[in-house]
Amino acid sequence: MDFKFGEKEGKLRKEIREFAKKELPPNWLSVMFEEEHRDEDWEFAMSISKKLSEKGWLTMSWPEEYGGKGASLWEQLAYSEEASYWGIPGTTMGVGGVDWVGPSLMMFGTDELKKKHLPLIASGDADGVWCTGYSEPNAGSDFASIRTRAVRDGDEYVINGQKIWTSAAHRSRWCWLAVKTDIDAPKKHKGISVFAVDMKTEGITVRPLLNYVGYHIFNEVFFDDVRVPATNLVGEENRGWYQLMHSLGYERGSVAGRGYGYNKRILDELIMYCRENHLFDEPAIRNGLADLSIEIETQKMLAYETIYKMSKGGVPIYEPSRDKVFNDHILEHMAFIGTGILGGYAQIDPMNRKSRWSKLKGCIENLYWLFPGISLAAGTDEVELNIIGQYGLNLPKSY
Numbered sequence: 001m002d003f004k005f006g007e008k009e010g011k012l013r014k015e016i017r018e019f020a021k022k023e024l025p026p027n028w029l030s031v032m033f034e035e036e037h038r039d040e041d042w043e044f045a046m047s048i049s050k051k052l053s054e055k056g057w058l059t060m061s062w063p064e065e066y067g068g069k070g071a072s073l074w075e076q077l078a079y080s081e082e083a084s085y086w087g088i089p090g091t092t093m094g095v096g097g098v099d100w101v102g103p104s105l106m107m108f109g110t111d112e113l114k115k116k117h118l119p120l121i122a123s124g125d126a127d128g129v130w131c132t133g134y135s136e137p138n139a140g141s142d143f144a145s146i147r148t149r150a151v152r153d154g155d156e157y158v159i160n161g162q163k164i165w166t167s168a169a170h171r172s173r174w175c176w177l178a179v180k181t182d183i184d185a186p187k188k189h190k191g192i193s194v195f196a197v198d199m200k201t202e203g204i205t206v207r208p209l210l211n212y213v214g215y216h217i218f219n220e221v222f223f224d225d226v227r228v229p230a231t232n233l234v235g236e237e238n239r240g241w242y243q244l245m246h247s248l249g250y251e252r253g254s255v256a257g258r259g260y261g262y263n264k265r266i267l268d269e270l271i272m273y274c275r276e277n278h279l280f281d282e283p284a285i286r287n288g289l290a291d292l293s294i295e296i297e298t299q300k301m302l303a304y305e306t307i308y309k310m311s312k313g314g315v316p317i318y319e320p321s322r323d324k325v326f327n328d329h330i331l332e333h334m335a336f337i338g339t340g341i342l343g344g345y346a347q348i349d350p351m352n353r354k355s356r357w358s359k360l361k362g363c364i365e366n367l368y369w370l371f372p373g374i375s376l377a378a379g380t381d382e383v384e385l386n387i388i389g390q391y392g393l394n395l396p397k398s399y
């Protein structure tokens with residue numbers, strides 16, 4: 001691997017730091033999932049998202065014709081690292097529009113879909129916010145077992161079924177929806193298709209699903225005779241499985257790419273907290289922080305390797321799964337070390353983190369509660385490890 005950040009990336013990092021300083025409240029620290037949960041945080045994130053778009057940063061590596069700047073993947077990476085480090089909200093608005101719906105549309109969408117949706121996503125506007133409809137009550141890891149059906153009726157498809165755990169469905173204008181279009185296909189993954197569905201269409205009901213902390217992040221989404229124009233089919237009918245494997249790769253890759261900036265910031269905050277409170281005499285704390293720093297630097301190198309492969313025209317197959325599993329591992333480790341450092345202060349209810357006793361804006365207790373969920377989203381760690389075994393190590397397929 002050969003990589004080098006040049007003057008361009010250095011200038012960009014500086015501009016992003018200045019942007020963060022100007023646009024964010026003093027001592028800002030991002031707290032996971034706050035944007036989805038609370039209206040005021042969502043609105044703030046949307047306003048920042050618009051500014052990021054005006055700067056041309058939101059989708060900087062996209063081609064100019066679709067609202068991007070044609071920037072290199074290395075510039076995009078520098079942006080992601082820096083923006084995540086400073087906790088700039090709104091960088092991933094729409095839980096997927098920027099990171100996986102846009103890139104997937106570029107690969108598989110018709111010209112009509114590309115022309116309509118890509119500039120909307122790039123604009124940072126509310127109409128460019130997407131949720132992702134994959135999981136169902138009886139189909140999570142076993143994704144190919146989805147039962148939500150789309151049946152062709154003239155120029156439309158009629159959709160019936162239910163999705164679950166749909167993050168930000170209550171905030172989204174569009175849904176990136178996986179459905180069954182052929183229930184008699186000889187293999188179940190062969191009868192799947194993908195649709196762009198307007199969440200304002202009649203027949204769609206979004207019901208909140210609070211997580212165990214009480215956050216409203218995800219939802220149940222019901223489809224009752226929802227009529228979608230046939231032109232909203234993405235790619236070929238019944239070939240959705242292959243497209244979705246690409247979309248999931250983009251999704252997993254994005255989690256890992258942003259992970260380094262976020263994790264490094266939390267580590268730096270913990271070090272500062274220990275310094276201010278003279279906590280370094282405790283070997284468990286010193287060792288824990290040193291361990292974390294090794295993991296976070298390793299994470300950076302793994303993410304760079306993935307980007308390097310892409311910059312040479314390669315398609316990462318197992319690498320996004322590897323990067324995501326490693327990020328999950330770091331989050332867990334950081335949650336344990338962080339709660340150990342904060343002691344009793346880490347026991348504050350994450351919903352009450354604006355308490356005057358809460359340290360580091362409550363991000364450690366928040367992380368402690370939420371890391372298990374993060375290790376499930378976009379494919380559980382076990383599923384990711386199976387992918388690494390099969391595609392990275394050439395082991396036989398696991399069932």
Ligand SMILES: Cc1cc2nc3c(=O)[nH]c(=O)nc-3n(C[C@H](O)[C@H](O)[C@H](O)COP(=O)(O)OP(=O)(O)OC[C@H]3O[C@@H](n4cnc5c(N)ncnc54)[C@H](O)[C@@H]3O)c2cc1C
Nearest residue numbers: 132133134135140141165166167373376377378380382399
């Ligand atoms: C925070 C969060 C956000 C989410 N957002 C979305 C979203 O926006 N859209 C969406 O569609 N879904 C979303 N999900 C759902 C997520 O994709 C599923 O929870 C995940 O795919 C697991 O499916 P499941 O919950 O049905 O668990 P199951 O698939 O029932 O798995 C249960 C357990 O069995 C293990 N397991 C299952 N199969 C295997 C196997 N073959 N080998 C080894 N172990 C196995 C799993 O690892 C897990 O530990 C979200 C979940 C969370 C927690």
